[in-house]
Every structure is written in structure tokens, then in C-alpha cells.
Amino acid sequence: MxxxxxxxxxxxxxxxxxxxxxxxxxxxxxxxxxxxxxxxxxxxxxxxxxxxxxxxxxxxxxxxxxxxxxxxxxxxxxxxxxxxxxxxxxxxxxxxxxxxxxxxxxxxxxxxxxxxxxxxxxxxxxxxxxxxxxxxxxxxxxxxxxxxxxxxxxxxxxxxxxxxxxxxxxxxxxLWNMRTSGPEALPFVTVKVASTLDGRVALHDGSSKWITSEPAREKGHRLRLEHDAIIVGRRTVETDNPSLNVRLDDVSDHTNSVVIVDPKAKIADRLLEFNVAKVRPTDRVFVCVQKGIANPQGVARAKDHGFRVFEVDGSKEGVVDLKQTLQRLREFGVQGLYVEGGAGTVGPFFENQLVNRLHVFMATSVLGGKHSIGWSDLCGVSKLDEMWKLKRERVKMIGPDLHVTGRLDLR
Ligand SMILES: NC(=O)c1ccc[n+]([C@@H]2O[C@H](COP(=O)([O-])OP(=O)(O)OC[C@H]3O[C@@H](n4cnc5c(N)ncnc54)[C@H](OP(=O)(O)O)[C@@H]3O)[C@@H](O)[C@H]2O)c1
The missing domain is CATH 3.40.140.10 (Cytidine Deaminase, domain 2)
Known part of the structure; x- marks a missing residue:
């Protein structure tokens, strides 16, 4: 308008x-x-x-x-x-x-x-x-x-x-946070992916910069702004070394929080090397590790540097309890959480029915190949009538890319 x-x-x-x-x-x-x-x-x-x-x-x-x-x-x-x-x-x-x-x-x-x-x-x-x-x-x-x-x-x-x-x-x-309260309350969860028409987010070697265009990425930054924290998996931090901050011409003096899921604390002692820790104070970086299997020296070092490391339960296979992770984040004041991937992080959010909104920015191109990575590779339904269907969906073009969003409310 x-x-x-x-x-x-x-x-x-x-x-x-x-x-x-x-x-x-x-x-x-x-x-x-x-x-x-x-x-x-x-x-x-x-x-x-x-x-x-x-x-x-x-x-x-x-x-x-x-x-x-x-x-x-x-x-x-x-x-x-x-x-x-x-x-x-x-x-x-x-x-x-x-x-x-x-x-x-x-x-x-x-x-x-x-x-x-x-x-x-x-x-x-x-x-x-x-x-x-x-x-x-x-x-x-x-x-x-x-x-x-x-x-x-x-x-x-x-x-x-x-x-x-x-x-x-x-x-x-x-609205979500007003309607849910108490120790069991979880933040509102938005999942965002940038994919090709065939749902791929990276090549088999992990290269993914850039799949979508500048206007789509700018919209992604606006969405970061609308959430209290961004969550990513340990591999995205290692592979892409993203800053995950808000870079928009009309926004200054804004510092967002980042949550890294690093169950075995594999990068805990090296966190200062990554851009996520260079562009914000360390107390704005949360690190989720799994109780019992974390690397205690790495955790201690991360804590010494001021990172907010917290422990949650997890399975023998090393899959952390996401519900517990979200409960802890809500206790820390995170009311809106923005999931930026990769596939290893997005999958468990869908599998555990923890997604409220999905944003897919889709380049009108195809990567194909058996070994390129799809954003939903690690989650899925077994029957057609169980398909995750968006509600109140909106579809529009952002520059040359397609932007599809809607509510999922899987919980
Ligand atoms: N196009 C996009 O929208 C987009 C966005 C982000 C990333 N990417 C690309 O995606 C690739 C990385 O994705 P990825 O799937 O390999 O890795 P990822 O999701 O970044 O990280 C996965 C790792 O994080 C930890 N993790 C995350 N959730 C967990 C959970 N619920 N329980 C236990 N551990 C959890 C595990 O670490 P451990 O292995 O240490 O157990 C897991 O292996 C990169 O190439 C990146 O460029 C694309």
C-alpha cells in the first residue's frame, strides 16, 4: 500500500x-x-x-x-x-x-x-x-x-x-505466549528454509550460498527481527560460519540471540572462533548440550567465556529432548524462536510436532541429485492423510523467488 x-x-x-x-x-x-x-x-x-x-x-x-x-x-x-x-x-x-x-x-x-x-x-x-x-x-x-x-x-x-x-x-x-503459561509453556516456533524447487537446501558437500536472492534474504532478516532468538545446528555453524544477526539498512542498535544445538559440545571450546560469537556479546549465545555426554572441559571453557550453556536430556543416539530445550528457552525469556536449520535441526522440530509457522523461500531452480540435502530429509509422515498442511497460507513472489508461508500448529 x-x-x-x-x-x-x-x-x-x-x-x-x-x-x-x-x-x-x-x-x-x-x-x-x-x-x-x-x-x-x-x-x-x-x-x-x-x-x-x-x-x-x-x-x-x-x-x-x-x-x-x-x-x-x-x-x-x-x-x-x-x-x-x-x-x-x-x-x-x-x-x-x-x-x-x-x-x-x-x-x-x-x-x-x-x-x-x-x-x-x-x-x-x-x-x-x-x-x-x-x-x-x-x-x-x-x-x-x-x-x-x-x-x-x-x-x-x-x-x-x-x-x-x-x-x-x-x-x-x-497471542501464543499469552495463551500458554506455566513451566510446560514453550515459545512460538517459526521454521524458515531457503530451498530450490525440489526442496534442496545444500549440495552434498554442504555448499548453500546462495540458493535464494537478495530480496528473499532481506525478508529473512526482517523475520529474524520478529523473533527473540534464532536456533541452528552445530553443523551449520561449522560449515557456513554465519553471523545470524540482523543486517538491514533501516535497523541499527539491535542485538539478537542465537541458540546452537551442540549436544556433544563438539564446538564448545572453539565458539569464540565463529562469527556468531564475534558479532554479539557471548551472553547472547545459548548452547544446548546433552546431559551426560557433553565434553566437560569444552563446556567449562564456554561458560568461562560467558556463553549461556544449558543441559537437557537426550536419547542414547544423541538426539536432544527438544521440548525440554524449548521449555528452558522460554524460561530464559525467548517467546518467539526462529529455526534456521539445517536439515538436521529442522527435522526434529517437525518430528516432535513443535512447529507453529513455516516460511519457505523457494528459488525457481532445481538442484536434483541423490546426495544433495533436502530440508525435510530427516522428517516425514507415513500416510497421505497425515501430510503437514499449512493453514492461512500465503504465496507471493519476492524478487525472483517464491515465498510460501502459513501456520502449522502441529502441537
Ligand atoms: N538453505 C537453508 O535454508 C539452510 C539453512 C541452514 C543451513 N543450511 C545448510 O545446511 C547444512 C547443515 O545442515 P545439517 O543438517 O548438516 O546440520 P545442522 O542442522 O546445522 O546441524 C545438525 C547437527 O546439530 C546437532 N543437532 C541439531 N538438532 C539436534 C537435535 N534435536 N538433537 C541432537 N542434535 C541436534 C547435531 O550435532 P552433532 O552432530 O554434534 O550431534 C546435528 O548433527 C549446511 O550445508 C548449511 O549450509 C541451509
Whole structure:
């Protein structure tokens, strides 16, 4: 969608779409909060201001939009009669910041449309109620039949469903973590692969740079930003020596965490040699080793260097208990985990039904050959009716590559 200028008349659906685009600007800086965007239009539905939640502990999207609105209109009180679009229900409670619903209510916008209800028990409908009690027409996308800002203008069902899906996709890591809690809770898991049309991720000798194009890789970096940590197998670190950081022109001052599955601690004593440890502090590198079979000297050395080594149970064959690994990572504050492979790491996530979302970036080329590596070589189903089928799937081109994504929710 094209960037709206101040004074451009935009439709209610476009106002929500712009709020969705703004929300993603908070990626990488708001966790454990959700990414949220907000748009304010005047009584004639002309665009005035937008805002997004920029940083955990900082102002929420509604307050950011309101501040910009006040700069343009001279005062916040000019909100009277305007229409507000926000991707998530405004909060009702005082947390690190004040209540957005209570900030908006006395300013008397004519209407407020929100994407989805905030499942946080301290909000869950209460934010909407505060605004309703103040006389604002309030509706979530799911409950409305007509656009609150345009009484009589039907909210077209397919458009409404698309917008709800987009808001749920935007907020999925937060929603997942709100709905799962306790010692058994696991992070939201996204698997990303870059493959050829025949699903190959590397040649038999391990060479894989690059299968997909620059635009697809840039999107991969945006996805890294939307997760708290990236997990890779020991062999990817040794073969590719990746940095696994976020390299985007418009993002600075961002440090992500990496998890390396190294059950036998084969690279634990050499970790400082790899790029993953050169581009971030060592306490942002987690190393998962298997209880009992790890190399104790290597583990001790890694710990001395500040790496966050943790032990989990595993099988005799050296396959670590992934569920336990994920539980530990959630305890460490990882709410969204991004699996970047290789096949030896992706396979157990599928086999253990631990995948919430899949992204496949597919080059329109074929590697073929019996010995090249396929991303799903180490996992699979035995019956056709057990195929892992994407839900809410989206398919589009990114540069010359195909991008397929959707929810799996195997758990
Ligand atoms: N195109 C892509 O999207 C993509 C992405 C990443 C990597 N790659 C390519 O893939 C290749 C590497 O993939 P790979 O399959 O050989 O190796 P990998 O997945 O990077 O690493 C596998 C190793 O990690 C450890 N490991 C991972 N998960 C484990 C689990 N659940 N339990 C126990 N151990 C676990 C094991 O280490 P031990 O052997 O020490 O037991 C295992 O052998 C490289 O060539 C890389 O270039 C491609």
C-alpha cells in the first residue's frame, strides 16, 4: 500500500492496513509486548497521523499516534469527532505506561476500530468498555457488521476476514505466549528454509550460498527481527560460519540471540572462533548440550567465556529432548524462536510436532541429485492423510523467488 499523506482520504480498510504496516516497524524492539500500530483519520476520513509501539517500556502505538496528531492539529482535544484504527484493543491497565483507553476516552473520538481483543486478562474487553462508557463507538473487526466510522457502509466479509488474519499473523507470537503459561509453556516456533524447487537446501558437500536472492534474504532478516532468538545446528555453524544477526539498512542498535544445538559440545571450546560469537556479546549465545555426554572441559571453557550453556536430556543416539530445550528457552525469556536449520535441526522440530509457522523461500531452480540435502530429509509422515498442511497460507513472489508461508500448529 502507498504511504498516505496528511489530508489523503483513505478507506477504513486502508486505515487498518496502514496501522498493520506501521506496527511491524516495532519488530525487534518490543518483545515481550506485541507489535501494534495505530492510525487516526479526521471526521471526513482524511489521514492525520499514525504511530506504532517502538520500544518495550515506551509509549504504546495509540499514544505515539496521538502525540503526532497533536503536533499536526495543535492539541490532542482536536481528536473529538475523529476515527481511530488500532491493530490491538487499547490497554485498560497501568503497566510500564499509562492506560491507552483512559488516555483516549476523555478526548472523545467518534469511533475506534480495533483488530483483535487483547487476551491479557488485565485488558480482555475492559479497554473497549472504558471507551464505550465514554460514548465512543467501539468495535473489533470480528464483531462489526458495518464500519463504525461510516454507519451504513457494510464491512465486506472477505476483506474483514483478511484483515483479522493479518492482525493475528502480526500478533501471533504475543497471542501464543499469552495463551500458554506455566513451566510446560514453550515459545512460538517459526521454521524458515531457503530451498530450490525440489526442496534442496545444500549440495552434498554442504555448499548453500546462495540458493535464494537478495530480496528473499532481506525478508529473512526482517523475520529474524520478529523473533527473540534464532536456533541452528552445530553443523551449520561449522560449515557456513554465519553471523545470524540482523543486517538491514533501516535497523541499527539491535542485538539478537542465537541458540546452537551442540549436544556433544563438539564446538564448545572453539565458539569464540565463529562469527556468531564475534558479532554479539557471548551472553547472547545459548548452547544446548546433552546431559551426560557433553565434553566437560569444552563446556567449562564456554561458560568461562560467558556463553549461556544449558543441559537437557537426550536419547542414547544423541538426539536432544527438544521440548525440554524449548521449555528452558522460554524460561530464559525467548517467546518467539526462529529455526534456521539445517536439515538436521529442522527435522526434529517437525518430528516432535513443535512447529507453529513455516516460511519457505523457494528459488525457481532445481538442484536434483541423490546426495544433495533436502530440508525435510530427516522428517516425514507415513500416510497421505497425515501430510503437514499449512493453514492461512500465503504465496507471493519476492524478487525472483517464491515465498510460501502459513501456520502449522502441529502441537
Ligand atoms: N538453505 C537453508 O535454508 C539452510 C539453512 C541452514 C543451513 N543450511 C545448510 O545446511 C547444512 C547443515 O545442515 P545439517 O543438517 O548438516 O546440520 P545442522 O542442522 O546445522 O546441524 C545438525 C547437527 O546439530 C546437532 N543437532 C541439531 N538438532 C539436534 C537435535 N534435536 N538433537 C541432537 N542434535 C541436534 C547435531 O550435532 P552433532 O552432530 O554434534 O550431534 C546435528 O548433527 C549446511 O550445508 C548449511 O549450509 C541451509
Amino acid at each position: 502507498k504511504t498516505p499523506n496528511i489530508g489523503d482520504q483513505i478507506s477504513p480498510a486502508d486505515a487498518m492496513k496502514w496501522a498493520l504496516i506501521l506496527a511491524r516497524k516495532g519488530a525487534g524492539f518490543v518483545s515481550p509486548n506485541p507489535m501494534v500500530g495505530c492510525v487516526i483519520v479526521d471526521k471526513d476520513h482524511k489521514f492525520v497521523a499514525g504511530g506504532w509501539h517502538q520500544k518495550v517500556g515506551g509509549a504504546h502505538a495509540e499514544i505515539e499516534a496521538l502525540e503526532r496528531f497533536a503536533l499536526i492539529k495543535g492539541k490532542k482535544e482536536a481528536l473529538q469527532g475523529c476515527h481511530v484504527y488500532v491493530t490491538l484493543e487499547p490497554c485498560a491497565h497501568e503497566g510500564r505506561t499509562g492506560s491507552c483507553a483512559k488516555a483516549l476516552a476523555p478526548l472523545k473520538p467518534a469511533s475506534l476500530t480495533y483488530g483483535i481483543q487483547d487476551p491479557n486478562p488485565m485488558v480482555a474487553g475492559k479497554g473497549a468498555q472504558i471507551l464505550r462508557d465514554a460514548g465512543v463507538i467501539v468495535a473489533s473487526l470480528a464483531e462489526m457488521t458495518e464500519w463504525p466510522a461510516m454507519p451504513g457502509k457494510a464491512a465486506e466479509l472477505s476483506l474483514k476476514k483478511d484483515l483479522i488474519d493479518e492482525v493475528e499473523d502480526l500478533t501471533e507470537v504475543f
